[in-house]
Amino acid sequence: MKNDFNLPIMALQKEQEVLAVKKCNEYTKKFGMTLSDAEIKELMQCRFDALKSNGRIEFGMGILPKLIYEFCDSPYIYQDNYVETLEQLQDIFYFFKNESMDELSDDELIQAMKKYFDNECQGSIEYLAETKLHELCRAIRFGNNKEQWEAEDND
Structure with a gap:
């Protein structure tokens, strides 16, 4: 027997997510x-793609x-680069x-991303991804707690 009862639940969840973004x-x-509605739809598709490509x-x-x-x-974000920036940030x-390794909560990671994006990275997604976040994650993987790393980073 085919199990189709999840489809209405998934549609409702997607609708709630679109409303939250709106x-x-x-x-x-x-x-x-x-x-716009079209941009929200694009961002939702990018989220799906990002989850899939990262195995999450x-x-x-x-x-x-x-x-x-x-x-x-x-x-560093304005209307003309808003959607593209959000896609890359996702x-x-x-x-x-x-x-x-999921050692950072969602909020901690987002706050670190924002801190570096607005300061050292001066709005550069590439610099954010290729340096600051790699350094933070490397510190976490090698046993440095994030508070210690952030304190050293501010010196």
């Missing part, structure tokens, strides 16, 4: 950024609303969740 527009428009699964709400709220006030988020 709701972000209420907050982000004061920073001059909003997402996610239960419940995706990470996108947290990324939106954290990064919308960045001086992708590196899932990659570095793996790299950190």
Whole structure:
């Protein structure tokens, strides 16, 4: 017997995620950024692709609303690069969740990403991904706790 009862649940979850991202527009428009329905759909597809390419699964709400709220006030993000930046941030988020061996909570990783993105990386996704986050994850993998690494990083 085919098990199709999950389809309505998955559709409802997807609808709730889209509504949560749309709701972000209420907050982000004061920073001059909003997402259209087509852009939200694109970001949701990018999330699916990022999860798949990084071998991850996610239960419940995706990470996108947290990324939106954290990064919308960045001086390096503006309407013209908003969607592309969010796509890249989603992708590196899932990659570095793996790299950190899930030792960082979602919020800790997002806060580290924002801190480096707005400061040392000066809005460069490439620099963020290729240096600062690799350094953080390497420190975690080699037994340095994240607080110790951050303290050394601020010296």
